[in-house]
Amino acid sequence: MAAPAKSANSATVNHPEAPTVPSSAQNLTIGKALNLGLRKAMEDDDKVLILGEDVGKLGGVFRITDGLQKDFGEDRVLDTPLAESGIVGTAVGLAVRGFRPVCEIQFEGFIFPGFDQINSQLAKLHYRTQGEVKVPVVIRVPYGGGIGAVEHHSESPESLFAHLPGLKVVSCANPVDAYWMIQQAITSDDPILFFEPKRLYHSGALKAPVDTAATPERLHASRVVRQGTAATLVCYGPTVQVCLDAATAAANEGMELEVIDLRSMSPLDLAPVFDSVRRTGRLIAVSEAPSESSITSEIVARVQQDCFYSLEAPVLRVTGFDTPYPPAKLEEHYLPDLDRVLHAVDRAMDW
Amino acid sequence: MAAPAKSANSATVNHPEAPTVPSSAQNLTIGKALNLGLRKAMEDDDKVLILGEDVGKLGGVFRITDGLQKDFGEDRVLDTPLAESGIVGTAVGLAVRGFRPVCEIQFEGFIFPGFDQINSQLAKLHYRTQGEVKVPVVIRVPYGGGIGAVEHHSESPESLFAHLPGLKVVSCANPVDAYWMIQQAITSDDPILFFEPKRLYHSGALKAPVDTAATPERLHASRVVRQGTAATLVCYGPTVQVCLDAATAAANEGMELEVIDLRSMSPLDLAPVFDSVRRTGRLIAVSEAPSESSITSEIVARVQQDCFYSLEAPVLRVTGFDTPYPPAKLEEHYLPDLDRVLHAVDRAMDW
Amino acid sequence: MSSPEQWAQPDQGADAAATAGQPSAEQVIAGLRATTEGGADLIQLLTPEGERVASPIFDPYVADVDNESLRELYRDLVIVRRADREANAMQRQGQLGIWVPLLGQEAAQIGSGRALRPKDMAFPSYREHGVGYARGVDFKELLGIFRCSDQGQWDFAKHRFHPYTIVIGNQVLNACGYAMGQKFEGKVGNQENDGDNEATICYFGDGATSQGDVHEGFVWAAVYDAPLVFFCQNNQWAISEPTERQSRLPLYQRARGYGFPGMRVDGNDVLGCLAVTRWALDACRNGNGPVLIEAFTYRMDAHTTTDDPTRYRLSDELEAWKLKDPIERVRVHLTRNGGADADFFAEVDKAADDFAAELRDFCFNMPDPPPERIFSNVYAEPSPVLDAQREEFLSYLDGFATAGGER
């Protein structure tokens, strides 16, 4: 099933059956769903604060916090000094005081000045104090590539945080999850790194009805987003759509791929993946991040152990290369796409 | 072969046959070998500088730089302000100017304020400039536990750096490697994170003759440190000794374990591991670091792919738990020891 | 004598370079690096000889300190020192993994700690055992950290005394966030009801001033008018590095560049520290924060029990500072003014001995934590992955027990 010619593009988006839309549902992009989710969280609990660079009048460079400062005031939506350690470090202190700070990091490449506070305080304070001190801080991080940007604006550093005990790491891949997961992250008493697939923020193709009266999925649960039998694709954030596209293409050639959206990268909810692999015997893990010592490595390590006798081929990975993110003119090569995913499926099938 | 009672201790150190010691050889601890290696590097190239907290008169809190400021002066051994971003950031600038800075981070837990400079400049400047700018910086990091210390003094964060493209990551586990690897790291044109197993610094049991006239092993090569047939243990830094001890204990019960010291954690030199696994069919990866999204995950991911048909059991891991490093009174449980390694071997044998 | 007004137009650290358009390299080095002399700006209410110095500005802040209060301060100082020495000794005896002595810094810690009201919050570094004591934390509760059996176990909310922070500078931003929270909650600047006002104090060392986090704390606190007192104990050394490795100027002058008050107080003068800290906390509670206080003091012992100061400093220096001992001057003052007699001093010594004995007894009997503690409270909400790890490890351990192994 090797695709000798690259597919023209990813327009063949696979949408799950549109549910009957109840009156409480709105048709939203991921960006707008996040905005509404944040608004809802702020309405529900006046201890919820937003901190970040340009989150006020500007509404953030991606407009995810649009209108919030206007409605909730400057004491709840803070345009902070330009210092990420300051953003995380003061958020920790605010949390100790009883607030629920939601930090925005402008682009994932700028989270690193805050890494020390994340590692040394945010992740460990609860453990250090044996649960006496809670730090319910959410750090929102727009991440991933494909937006034609300059350096530091397209990376996928989530694996670093998955390696740090004490943190939880999640990512949403559609508007419904965006709306609910951000609220669940805010109400969670754990510090959560919330990775947002930035190139999908304003994707009209992904617009979906969000039923604000529905009961959401658990935050740290993975989900089968397409059922299949031949092989399993596991992915999260921006690569979910890539995998769904690949599955559609494969289906056109008569091969049904199962696609699992991890949603939570730490802790991993791999039970559905194990189930799936026991049926399909083949797994491909797909992520934009470099593969070395990463979340995809971890998935492989756990699947080969739990599904040792089920695997008919080694678990393969389709990821960003182990290089810095290249100049964006080259990102189409760097980023996993439908063709590379299908190529890996072929390799797994032929093993 | 399950060990029902915990072995008394690790005193049964397995030493490779002592070679005939040439006249240029001195019997050294790891700490002293590093000190001599640094001295040699500074003598060989007057562009080599040492930067760090307390590295001057005090000789570093572990005395690894003992005597160097006295002999090379304050312009070559710098007691810096207390700021790790400053240490790494100025080292990058010094390297641009043509120096070869060797930074000392006092304890691995304090590398995080320097994480941004490591990620954003140190790791990427060479790539960014397509090789025009070289940044031959070495960052020495005492790491690992078992020294009965307070928080932030016993961690193993090396996986974070293995995940960052552009950096190389190595660790020495004996005096001979200590002496040579530090010099090789300094002469390398790449930025290198040099992890030093701090609890072994002054271990008399590990003292070994260092032949300063010998030809050293390549820096980024792993090495079989004990041959065996039943299963393979792969390890680095402080766990090498643990694995050698385990192999000795197993040998006493008639089971020969192969032990491979990775030496380089990025890039990984897995060819000897693949070879070994093809013979033994079983692999245990041992590290003090938490397992999630780590170097051991990566080892598993690559071995299960390259040795898919050779593995008779899944690759297992014996690592620190996915928790923050606990209070040191509990570290004997947290750290991989001989018993946990042998337990994993048993599981692999029984799979 | 300095005054709070001065922060607005502070003097130069040294006059040498002050008028030089282009100071020579020697001038720069000699003139600007007056980091280690107390200097003319040092605020002092009680001299090393035990003389009370009048201060129109700060006297009102210690007007309530009569002989009885002074005796209590003296008692605090002695007990804290005694406890510190006992802990140091217990480390030598293998009962503690490490100890971080406060010897010499008692006045800075008791003076500032006693300036706090119950509602105020304190963020320590790792050496503030005296502040913890002043906050009502049982000294015993501090030992677990150094015995490596826990990482701080007092009731943080009740005592308003945050966990110790070991990574240099981190706590400054955490404290700043907390203080911002006090302000957001309207606990600042209530003119009618001062009892409703709150402030935060944050402790750090001279070495810490170089860290980016401390700077960011200064920036944030200034921008948000946070009710935060930055309390820098300049004990002259960051392990083996003297203050001139961190700064050209006296550290209290750092505040100049941010636009808030910076003051240097004799850190060995408990009365001065009390007064200046009260002044600063008041400013914060009134909405005029932040304030930087540099308490000029000296680390009379090693950095920690694993440190060897003979490698980097001469014993002369210590001898000179012994003459400025923070306890001796209070004793002399009390004696000279008839504020206390020999019985009192004997009683305090006895109380300190009892305190130490109790500490010792406690320490020798501290239990080790159970293995499952490794897995506790990593998260506030469950992580099935970690739960599985715990179960697996505990049943592995059980294997030894069942098999009658040595555990």
Add this chain to the structure above:
Amino acid sequence: MSSPEQWAQPDQGADAAATAGQPSAEQVIAGLRATTEGGADLIQLLTPEGERVASPIFDPYVADVDNESLRELYRDLVIVRRADREANAMQRQGQLGIWVPLLGQEAAQIGSGRALRPKDMAFPSYREHGVGYARGVDFKELLGIFRCSDQGQWDFAKHRFHPYTIVIGNQVLNACGYAMGQKFEGKVGNQENDGDNEATICYFGDGATSQGDVHEGFVWAAVYDAPLVFFCQNNQWAISEPTERQSRLPLYQRARGYGFPGMRVDGNDVLGCLAVTRWALDACRNGNGPVLIEAFTYRMDAHTTTDDPTRYRLSDELEAWKLKDPIERVRVHLTRNGGADADFFAEVDKAADDFAAELRDFCFNMPDPPPERIFSNVYAEPSPVLDAQREEFLSYLDGFATAGGER
């Protein structure tokens, strides 16, 4: 008028709070937050109206600037602006992924850039196209970054112009290390041979002053007497945030706390920027570094081409700043003094148009980098793991080619 001497005893940003022991909250806010007015301390040699103001201190530093030199500075300003506008337009036309305009900051960049000697080193942020031009970098070489086809491709060592740095503040520490290196190599303070001396200049914005790295750069440079000029272009905005989100005080006063000179110059005055930067570089080469210069200027365009300033600032502000345009005042001055005639101005405009046309032509024909470039120069020495990845990917790509796919 300010003078270099003043750094030693700088004025307060505002007098309101200067004498208040306990300023009220209003005073704090109103009085200390004079961050956005040029103020009395602004150094200016050429007014917005084109008047030359005498300065006993700085005049000697521009004594060589006759009408001819002034015409060259004018030419630089016009060409750089024209190139900036052209690049901005090309972004709109899809030729560049993004553009970071320097509009309004030409004088700060040309004035400081032309103050450098060939041996001096410059560390830019990401907006210093004018400085790059002054360092002899071909403007075309800057485009690849914004076209996203490379990450900076000029000859860094030859031009002594470091790669752009996007992570705010990082370059300040890198520059500091470089300057320390100059000092360690003996390139500072050579009294007999000034030609052997070197200095480094580092550019950053008003927003950057909040970052820990910038503080650490200040600390290190002060402690090591590094020959480093910190050149802060205060263009009033960090994207949507005004300077008062970063500081209570004017930014040049930050230097006070570290013990080195801080000066505010009119960043729209090319002569002032030239003079002050020369003064500062001289101080550094003589061994009296570091120095902080705040160039008070204005970002006349959006932060980048993806920004929408109408969301956060009023057009009035821009109109007011247009009256202080950095180019217009030079034109008026030259005209009024007979330093240039209409032909000259026409010729410069023509040259600028040609420059822009050439740029345009170049940009439209820039090739895309080849896929293997992804894997190039990750390391200086080989990584077999990465080599294998490259081989695998390239043969995968070859598969498409062989199969006659669309690539």
